[in-house]
Amino acid sequence: MRPQRTWLRRITIASSLVLGAVVWQVAGQFASDAFWAPLSATLASLVGVAKSGVLLRQALSSFELYLAGLAVAVAVGALLGMLLARVGWLRVALEDYIMMLYATPMVALIPFILSIMGFGFAPKVLVVFLFAVFPMLYNTIEGARSVRPELVEVARSFHSGEWRLWCDVMIPHTLPFMMTGLRQAIARGLVGMVAAEFFLSPSGLGQMIMMGSQNFDTAGMLAAILLIVLLGVGLMDLGRWLERRFAPWRAYQP
Amino acid sequence: MRAATETKSERISASAEAQPRIRISRAGMRYDAAQVFRDIDLDIGNREVVAIIGPSGCGKTTLLRCIDGLLPLTSGELRLEGEPVRGPREGVAMVFQHFGLFPWKTVAQNVAYGLKLAGRGADAIAAKVAECIELVGLAGFEHYYPWQISGGMQQRCGLARALAVEPRVLLMDEPFGAVDAQTREILQFELLKIWEMRPTTMVFVTHSIEEAVLMGDRIVVLKGRPSTVHEVVEVDLPRPRERRTLTLPRFAQLREHVWSTLMAEALRAEYEVRK
Ligand SMILES: Nc1ncnc2c1ncn2[C@@H]1O[C@H](COP(=O)(O)OP(=O)(O)OP(=O)(O)O)[C@@H](O)[C@H]1O
Numbered sequence A: 001m002r003p004q005r006t007w008l009r010r011i012t013i014a015s016s017l018v019l020g021a022v023v024w025q026v027a028g029q030f031a032s033d034a035f036w037a038p039l040s041a042t043l044a045s046l047v048g049v050a051k052s053g054v055l056l057r058q059a060l061s062s063f064e065l066y067l068a069g070l071a072v073a074v075a076v077g078a079l080l081g082m083l084l085a086r087v088g089w090l091r092v093a094l095e096d097y098i099m100m101l102y103a104t105p106m107v108a109l110i111p112f113i114l115s116i117m118g119f120g121f122a123p124k125v126l127v128v129f130l131f132a133v134f135p136m137l138y139n140t141i142e143g144a145r146s147v148r149p150e151l152v153e154v155a156r157s158f159h160s161g162e163w164r165l166w167c168d169v170m171i172p173h174t175l176p177f178m179m180t181g182l183r184q185a186i187a188r189g190l191v192g193m194v195a196a197e198f199f200l201s202p203s204g205l206g207q208m209i210m211m212g213s214q215n216f217d218t219a220g221m222l223a224a225i226l227l228i229v230l231l232g233v234g235l236m237d238l239g240r241w242l243e244r245r246f247a248p249w250r251a252y253q254p
Numbered sequence B: 001m002r003a004a005t006e007t008k009s010e011r012i013s014a015s016a017e018a019q020p021r022i023r024i025s026r027a028g029m030r031y032d033a034a035q036v037f038r039d040i041d042l043d044i045g046n047r048e049v050v051a052i053i054g055p056s057g058c059g060k061t062t063l064l065r066c067i068d069g070l071l072p073l074t075s076g077e078l079r080l081e082g083e084p085v086r087g088p089r090e091g092v093a094m095v096f097q098h099f100g101l102f103p104w105k106t107v108a109q110n111v112a113y114g115l116k117l118a119g120r121g122a123d124a125i126a127a128k129v130a131e132c133i134e135l136v137g138l139a140g141f142e143h144y145y146p147w148q149i150s151g152g153m154q155q156r157c158g159l160a161r162a163l164a165v166e167p168r169v170l171l172m173d174e175p176f177g178a179v180d181a182q183t184r185e186i187l188q189f190e191l192l193k194i195w196e197m198r199p200t201t202m203v204f205v206t207h208s209i210e211e212a213v214l215m216g217d218r219i220v221v222l223k224g225r226p227s228t229v230h231e232v233v234e235v236d237l238p239r240p241r242e243r244r245t246l247t248l249p250r251f252a253q254l255r256e257h258v259w260s261t262l263m264a265e266a267l268r269a270e271y272e273v274r275k
């Protein structure tokens, strides 16, 4: 019964994807080239830029930006989150600023960042960082603050010092929450990457999209978009996998 | 190796033989608003098992925390082997009502926890962990995580973790309160067996009158608000205690005695209306 159901599911998914591709292809055939390109042309364009080496260069440039911003966001979010969870007065002091920044749509800050930091690599990293850091920070704080007091008591009962308490209890407990934060940061960081490449100095896949659009090279533009979509799907899967891997710790309540 | 550790603990206990293992004098404890207990006097001897029983909220857990050094008393004094208790210390281990296992550690890693903190060598830890896991009947489950095993097995793990540090005082906070009735019985008799093999001083908090009679050499009944020692019942049942103990007429007598002491209070508490 069950294997059959999975089969049915797979067939449905596959058919849906094939149908989507067909619709794309047919729609592209009828629409003007300026608005929409068929799937075949898009793929051809993708192969073309891939062969010329442009794709690799631009994708690497994007990825470099993305990883740099994400890494800083994860490190800062995790460390600051732990610190804020443990040091009460610091949390009280910074809480309102964090709330304000979190509530601000990050795109609104981009002109400001541009006028202060100009066009280099650093401001773009800052944009990715700002997009990605808050989910990381929030989930870490929530995780670290939700550590079960019984477990802290167990640690103290076995004469654990503060340092060992962090290694044995605080950090392992917070990890699953950090993974939820990481999954969200992965997704939001990607938005930040494209936004930075659009609105600061154009580069990477964002530049490819912009250039395709400006030159009426619809196939080239769609190729870049398709790549970002696939990248997003892959990264989301990675995030979900990481989150699931740590989920049992989080659910365990004897 | 066993012999070596035996003589060591023998030596320590011999030096402390003159005084009780735990001496609680005029102990009182209050959280900000409420006095939990007051004027508790209790001497607990070497290798004696004292069961503590009393209505919910009377401060049994609080008293254990104080003995473990997790909380300071607000009045009175608590001495362990003659020394005032100032914080958690070596030689005392606690088994928790909610097991207190770390979900990110396997059974073996949980059992090794106390030994690791004590800074033992890897080989010594491995040997001790294997021994304790065997003792509590968890052999074969070393690599399971707490969420993968039953409540009874989780508490076996909690017990093994406490036994692993070779405590001279074992503090049990309703250890079998969170497992089902059948498992609870099994674990009671296994604990008695383990205690016969390596007797330690034990303070056993429980809600169950039968369990208190079965385990204790004495039963301390806490009562009142703030609570005090209402009665200390001597349990003159022979050891080793086994299933057969439950059928002794003396067992029934003691159970009835503790029952009548406690139940008047419980009834009153049940019908109490919040003002
Ligand atoms: N950290 C705390 N702060 C303030 N009050 C507390 C704290 N811990 C316990 N209390 C209160 O102290 C009293 C005694 O609590 P304790 O847990 O020691 O009772 P207990 O006898 O173990 O109860 P139970 O049988 O339900 O486990 C209770 O009224 C409880 O509400």
Ligand SMILES: [Mg+2]
Residues within 6 Å of the ligand: B060, B061, B062, B173
């Ligand atoms: Mg309690």
